Amino acid sequence: xxxxxxxxxxxxxxxxxxxxxxxxxxxxxxxxxxxxxxxxxxxxxxxxxxxxxxxxxxxxxxxxxxxxxxxxxxxxxxxxxxxxxxxxxxxxxxxxxxxxxxxxxxxxxxxxxxxxxxxxxxxxxxxxxxxxxxxxxxxxxxxxxxxxxxxxxxxxxxxxxxxxxxxxxx
Numbered sequence: 001x002x003x004x005x006x007x008x009x010x011x012x013x014x015x016x017x018x019x020x021x022x023x024x025x026x027x028x029x030x031x032x033x034x035x036x037x038x039x040x041x042x043x044x045x046x047x048x049x050x051x052x053x054x055x056x057x058x059x060x061x062x063x064x065x066x067x068x069x070x071x072x073x074x075x076x077x078x079x080x081x082x083x084x085x086x087x088x089x090x091x092x093x094x095x096x097x098x099x100x101x102x103x104x105x106x107x108x109x110x111x112x113x114x115x116x117x118x119x120x121x122x123x124x125x126x127x128x129x130x131x132x133x134x135x136x137x138x139x140x141x142x143x144x145x146x147x148x149x150x151x152x153x154x155x156x157x158x159x160x161x162x163x164x165x166x167x168x169x170x
Contacts, residue, residue, distance in 0.1 A: 011148045017098035017106065018142030020059065022090060023135070025119065030084045030130040034073035041070040042121035042132055051110035051140055057097060059108055059140045061090045065116050067132050071123075082130075092140045106144035113137045 049063025064087040072079050092110075116136040124131055 007152050008149050009152055011150060012145055013148060014143055015098070015146045015148075016096075016141050017101050017144040017146055018053075018056075018059070018094040019096040019140070020092045020094040021113070021137065021139045022061075022092045023114070023137035024090055025133060025135045026086075026088065028067060028084065028086055028132045028134065029124075030067060030069055030082060030132060032069075032071060032073075032080070032082050032128070032130060034078075034080065035128040036071040036073055036123050036130060037076045038072040039069065039121045039123060039130065040072055040079060041068075042118040043068050044116045044118060044134060047112075047116050049110060049112070049138075051092075051108045053106060053108050053142060054091065057094050059092045059094065059110070059142065061088075061092060061110050061138055061140065063088055065134075067118070067134065069121060069130050069132065071130065084132075086134070092138070094140070094142065098144075098146050101144050101146055106142045108140065108142050110138050110140045113139050 044065050044067055047063065047065040049061055051059050051061050054060050064085060067084045067086060068081055070079060070081045114137040116134050118132055119135045120133040122131050
């Protein structure tokens, strides 16, 4: 069975027109008011983020979080928690893009697939600072208008209904 050009219908719909994912590991130096003896805990809180499309192939995920480090000092007789606020901007390259996008207006969504968390927290013995390694990952999607072409089987079209529909269109 062969299809003719007039057997093709174009549908305009919203769809995922771009998709990408990224995992990052970042290192942060945290200064303390006292020389630390031991790290007792390191955790990430107050994470906020949003995504914005930079260009057709890249989405920027911008955000920030607080690193809290609980440490012992004074020969491990006292403890304190120090907090460092971190801002970040991570570009995410879209691995899937739709070249048939109808306009530049698109919605951008980012979903954390792995919330920021500390994977290592150590004391730099030479200067007494704390180094925290933070890992996070996300998936981004760009939703926009696109055009889809579908073939219609001419034998399946009800001529009566089709003609009635076309007459009421005018």
